[in-house]
C-alpha cells in the first residue's frame with residue numbers, strides 16, 4: 413500500500429469509528445431531540461435574570477450552528493458527534509480544509525447518516541489557509557466551531573474563534589512546544605473572560621468508567637498511588653512513517669497530509685498517540701509530573717525520512733516522587749500492548765482495558781490484575797466522544813462553565829516533556845519544557861498555498877531528526 417493510500421484508509425477508519433461511537437442513527441437522534449427541546453425551553457424560561465451578555469447562551473434553545481475546520485478522520489467523527497447530541501438541534505453549516513479531497517470525502521461520509529442535520533452548500537465549503545476564517549464567518553456568536561486540524565494550527569484558529577465570539581471544540585494535543593503553550597494558556601483565559609465554552613478532545617475525561625474509577629481512587633480504594641503505567645505499542649500507525657516527498661503536491665501540503673511524521677505539525681507520533689494515557693494517568697494521580705527522563709531510538713527506518721523514533725520509554729516523576737512509566741512503540745513484529753494501570757499501597761487498577769480509554773476499568777486487591785482478586789469492574793459503555801459533546805452543548809444551552817483549555821495545555825506540556833526528554837537524552841523539567849525557546853512553527857498564521865514548509869529537507873531529501881545526547885537543547 414502506498415503511503416498516500418495508507419493515510420486515507422486510516423482517516424476513513426478513524427472517521428467511521430468516532431462518527432459511529434454513541435450514535436443511534438438519525439431516528440434515535442431525532443427522538444431524543446424532542447424530549448431535550450422541552451427541557452431546554454424550561455431552562456430558558458428561568459434564564460431571565462441573567463445578564464444581557466449571558467442571555468445569548470442561556471436562551472440558546474434554537475439551532476446551534478457548527479462549522480468544521482479540518483475535515484479529516486477526527487473532524488468527521490466530531491461533526492457526527494455534534495449532530496448526535498442529546499440536546500440538539502445542532503446543524504453543520506460550513507466546512508474548511510486545505511485539502512479539497514479531504515473535505516469532499518468527509519462531506520460525502522457525513523451526508524448519508526446526517527443529511528437531515530447538515531446544510532453545507534458549495535458556497536459554504538472553503539479550501540485554503542484562510543478557509544477557517546470564511547467558515548467561522550458563516551456562524552453567529554454563540555455557535556460552535558470544531559478545530560480538528562493538526563495541532564500546529566490550533567492557536568491560530570482558536571484566536572479567530574475567540575474574536576468571533578464562538579464556542580469551540582478542539583482536538584488534542586493543543587501544543588508541542590513551550591512558546592505555543594504560553595499562547596494557548598493566554599487564549600484559554602481570554603475565552604473564559606468572554607464566557608465562551610471550550611471542549612478539548614481528551615475524551616478519557618468523559619469516559620464514565622474512568623470517572624467512576626477516579627472517584628474510587630480518590631476514596632482510597634487502592635490506597636496511595638505509587639506507580640502508574642501506560643503502554644501504546646503497535647505496528648506503524650497513521651502517517652508516522654514517511655518516505656521522501658514525492659513532489660506530487662507542494663511540500664507544505666504533503667507534510668500536513670503526513671502530519672504524524674513532522675514534529676512541527678503534530679509533536680510527532682509521541683505527542684499525537686501517547687497523550688491520552690499520559691493525561692488519564694496524571695488525572696488518576698491528580699498531579700502533573702515535575703520532570704521526565706526517557707529513552708528512545710530509530711531502529712528500522714528503511715527509506716523513511718520522518719522525525720519519529722520507533723520506540724520510546726519515559727519515566728515521569730510526580731511532585732511526591734512517585735512515577736508514571738510510559739512505553740510507546742511503532743514497530744512491525746513487536747508484541748502489541750495498549751492499556752494503562754494504576755498501582756496503590758492497597759491494590760491496583762486497570763484504567764484503560766484497551767486502546768486510549770476503552771472500558772471496562774477495574775480494581776484489584778493485589779498488584780496483579782487477577783480475576784480472582786477483582787473488587788470492582790465498570791459497567792458503563794457509553795461513548796466518551798459523545799459524552800464530551802453532550803456536556804459541551806448542555807453547558808452552552810444552560811450557560812454553565814465549560815473550559816477545558818488549561819487542562820488540555822497541561823496535558824500537552826506533560827506529553828511534550830517526555831518527548832523532549834527522549835529526543836535530547838536530558839532530564840526535562842516542567843519549567844524546561846514550558847520555557848524552551850524552540851518554537852517549531854512560529855509562522856503558521858502566515859501560511860499560503862505557496863509557502864515553504866517550516867521543516868526543510870537537505871539536498872538528499874532527508875529531514876533533521878532528534879539526535880539524543882548530540883543535540884541537547886533543541887529536539888532537532
Ligand SMILES: NC(=O)c1ccc[n+]([C@@H]2O[C@H](COP(=O)([O-])OP(=O)(O)OC[C@H]3O[C@@H](n4cnc5c(N)ncnc54)[C@H](O)[C@@H]3O)[C@@H](O)[C@H]2O)c1
Nearest residue numbers: 423482483484485486487509510511514560561583584613
Ligand atoms: N481524541 C482522539 O481520540 C483523536 C483521534 C484522532 C485524531 N485526533 C486529533 O485530531 C486531529 C486531526 O487528526 P486526524 O486523524 O483527523 O487527521 P486527518 O489528517 O485525518 O485530518 C486533519 C485534517 O485537517 C486538515 N487541515 C490541516 N491543516 C489545515 C488548515 N490549516 N486549515 C484547514 N484544514 C487543515 C487536513 O487537510 C485534514 O483534512 C489531531 O490533532 C489528532 O491528534 C484525536
